[in-house]
Amino acid sequence: MKRIFGLVCVFMLFSSSLHAVAEEKSAKQSYDYTNSEFKATVDMLYMDGHSNDDLASCQVKQEYYQDVGGMFFDKGMSKDEILDYYKNELGVFAVNAPPGKGFNLVLWVLPFLLIFIMFIIIYYVVKRWKRNQFEAPVEEQTYSNELDDVYASMIEEERKKFV
Template identity: 55%
Template structure:
């Protein structure tokens, strides 16, 4: 019985959220035909940080709803995606964008990880090369004929001893 109640509550919450999003999207239809599901609209709002609310659920976040309404109004006024992003960048600074533009000091921020990776790779290459050149090589001394015979005799003696233990004779 408890499982049934839990399943019903989850189902109802899902339906309420779905209906709420559908109502919000229906209200978002504008005179230019831009809706929340329009690819150009999605591309624009996906680039905005929305004061830290960009990952929140639209149906429960008033800040995100306000941003969406503002972007729809800007599209209604005839502004392009880049003009909208420039507007938010001028009003709120680079922090208004999820990804800072790759220009000026921000270009340094974008390039630093790749430069560090390249420098570390080069350093490791030279360190390993130096270690390899400084490592003494192991030189195997050539066995003389008498050493080989002695070794063979030892092996034969060991085998004979094991056979005696096992009573193979």
């Protein structure tokens, strides 16, 4: 019985020392999340849709912060190296803003190009409407001189009645 009690005590002592080592290891991995370069790097990551979540309550965001912190602080990787790593692992969808080259460049430029083309079309349509508006009264004012003479004579007769 004494041997079993002794083995249990040794086992408990050993397991508690492992727990202490694990705590010490996790305490070592608390990084400075206020570093501006670190924040700029982390803000560019999409984080599987959790980039707008609260860090204190989102487990996925905490894991991303730990991974990026390990790369940034422990391994000394730069911002571009970290972003390239995630792009290679997860594709261009790993970052919030896709790179501006290739097909992605078309997606960046196309909305502005379409807006510009619509303004040009609207400009020419309005210009045509204005041109047609000024031409219409000119056509309506072309009366025959005979009709003017008839009206003038009618007005003169009515005027003579009252004078």
